[in-house]
Amino acid sequence: MRAFRHLSLSDALGIGLILCVAVFSLLLLVAPSIIVVMISFDTRAFVSFPPEGFTLRWYAEVFEQGELVDAMLNSLQVGLTVTLLCILLGVPTALACARGRFRGTTALSVFVLVPHMVPGIVLGVAVLFAGALVGVSPSIWLQSVAITVFILAVMVRTVQSRLVRLDPALEEAAANLRATPFQSLRTVTFPLLMPAILAGAVFTFVEGFDNLSVAIFTHGFRDRPLPVELLALVQYTSSPLVAAVSGVQIVLAIAALVAVSLSIGLDNVND
Amino acid sequence: MAEASYTAPLATRGLGERLVDALLSGRGIWPAVPAIIVLTVVAVIPFVILLSLGFSDMEVSRGAIVSQTFSLQHLTNALTDPLYWTTFQRSMTLALTTTALCIFFGYPVAYLFLIGGRWTRRLILVLTIAPLLTSGIVRTYAWLVILGGRGVVNSTLMSLGLIDQPLRIMNTHWAVLIGMVQIHLPVMILPLIAVMSRHDGRLVEASANLGASRLGTLRTVILPLSVPGIGTGAALVFTLSYTTFVVPQLLGGGNYLNAATMIYEQVVYSLEWSKGSVSSMILMVTCLIVLVAIALVTNHFTRWTKGRDA
Known part of the structure; x- marks a missing residue:
């Protein structure tokens, strides 16, 4: 078979060029994060490259700044609330979408997807206005619910794609063994769904923690989440403090990545 | 019993x-x-x-709406205001350019994924998914560090003796564009990879066996088959970059007004909620128009492939 793969000069050049662009793009993806981490250890009080010296001072300072710690805790709360709501609302919805024997399962899938396809800022503005109309002012709860609606589709899709690929024979076996539908759901389907739920939980948590587009309109006046706090900090500070916050977030992202690859595997993120 | x-x-x-x-x-x-x-x-x-x-006139007081009456005033005001036109035009150009560049830089990565071995594939997945789990602000901040006056680009160019004065890259259109492309690149790569990993590997082999060069195989087999992936990626990147707030705000230096930053100012700073509603609607409708166009183009080329197969 190799004999057929003659590599002409123009072919080699073309493919080489494409692969060069690919490598450049991959470097482009990773380089900024590496540079930020390097900067976060800089001893100088302004951002400059290449960094000089090594200090953990900025990391210490992150946890000494009351507003930053509060913002992190707020975002943590939002992230956890969003995740919990998405599991409670999303997993049953995925069941209905994948297993439903009623007309309009497709319509239901689309309905869940719509808030996710709408630009985040439009959803944020809409929720803010609707809240104002009925007297619900922006708060950490409004923010959590709005982000839940925004990201619910991701949980539904992750669980649904796993459900569709489950071997129906397993549940039939459970039914043959006289398991009630609920028993079979609890003892057969749920354990098999756990990896997908976990992966969905990681994505919804990250969205709850990091979302800015919805949060910027719906967050509470006093309960500023981390992205809103960071946005202000980036604009008005020039020390490597922000780099240290970024460093912390990058560590969290790596943890999330490991969680996803252990639960459903990175290859299945797309489905 | x-x-x-x-x-x-x-x-x-x-x-x-x-x-x-x-x-x-x-x-x-x-x-x-x-x-x-x-x-x-x-x-x-x-x-x-x-x-x-x-579609209404209203009074807002203390975050609540006091009175509301029907009016087309805000819509006509917006449609005749040159500021709206230039702002939306700027957002549109920026988003379309970003989408095109993401295809240009993303497609080769997906191709590398297709021909790469197990570890290459794993590396590509890690490098593509990891940024999606990091906040957009952190990723944008990195560009402040890279493009700033004492940043990576300027200090490298100056130490090489290519320039005497730091270049002013930050707070320009170019800084915004560079940041936009890098931040949205993973969103383009993932759907491409998804489509490519569903390819039947035998098609590529068959093409090679029939004497096609690698470029020929790429052009006549791989590219037509990956059109749906390009479509999905383009739709996602366009929506995100058309409506993004962070990148223009941080890399454009406060005075780079795009649709999202304009809506933010109208809603949060000047409390002109009717204007904010109208802007949000225009944003959504224009976004939808482009998405439909992308879907039509994708569909057209997908059909062309199908027709060819038959």
Whole structure:
């Protein structure tokens, strides 16, 4: 078979060029994060490259700044609330979408997807206005619910794609063994769904923690989440403090990545 | 005997469990009802309200709406205001350029994924998914460090003696564009990879066996088959970059007004909620138009491939 793969000069050049662009793009993806981490250890009080010296001072300072710690805790709360709501609302919805024997399962899938396809800022503005109309002012709860609606589709899709690929024979076996539908759901389907739920939980948590587009309109006046706090900090500070916050977030992202690859595997993120 | 063991489990089931069975057997729409209610209250109704606010005059006081009357004034004002036109035009150009560049830089990565071995594939997945789990602000901040006056680009160029003065890259259109492309690149790569990993590997082999060069195979087999992936990626990148707030705000230096930053100022700073509603609606409608166009183009080229196969 190799004999057929003659590599002409123009072919080699073309493919080489494409692969060069690919490598450049991959470097482009990773380089900024590496540079930020390097900067976060800089001893100088302004951002400059290449960094000089090594200090953990900025990391210490992150946890000494009351507003930053509060913002992190707020975002943590939002992230956890969003995740919990998405599991409670999303997993049953995925069941209905994948297993439903009623007309309009497709319509239901689309309905869940719509808030996710709408630009985040439009959803944020809409929720803010609707809240104002009925007297619900922006708060950490409004923010959590709005982000839940925004990201619910991701949980539904992750669980649904796993459900569709489950071997129906397993549940039939459970039914043959006289398991009630609920028993079979609890003892057969749920354990098999756990990896997908976990992966969905990681994505919804990250969205709850990091979302800015919805949060910027719906967050509470006093309960500023981390992205809103960071946005202000980036604009008005020039020390490597922000780099240290970024460093912390990058560590969290790596943890999330490991969680996803252990639960459903990175290859299945797309489905 | 059989009779008895058949009824036994049913008899031991309480009302609660039977209710749960009915709800969770997964055959009816019931499991989805809570989600439908929440989505209706927190998404559908707010959108209707947003629409109604764009068509009305109102007074806002202390974060609540005091009075509201029907009016087309805000819509006509917006459509005749040159500021709106230039702002939306700027957002549109920026988003379309970003989308095109993401295809240009993303496609080769997907091709490398296709021809790469197990570890290459794993590396590409890690490098593509990791940024998606990091906040957009962190990723944008990195560009402040790279493009700033004492940043990576300027210090490298100056130490090489290519320039004497730091170049002013930050707070320009170019800084915004570079940041946009890098931040949205993963969103383009993932759908491409998804489509490519569903390819039948034998097609590529068949093409090679028939004497096609690698470029020829790429052009006549791989590229046409990956059109749906390009379409999905383009739609995602366009929506995100058309409506993004962070990158223009941080890399454009406060005075780079795009649609999202304009809406933010109208809603949060100047409290012109009717204007904000109208801007949001224009943003959504224009976004939708481009998405439909992308879908039509994708569909056209997908059909062309199918027709060719037949």
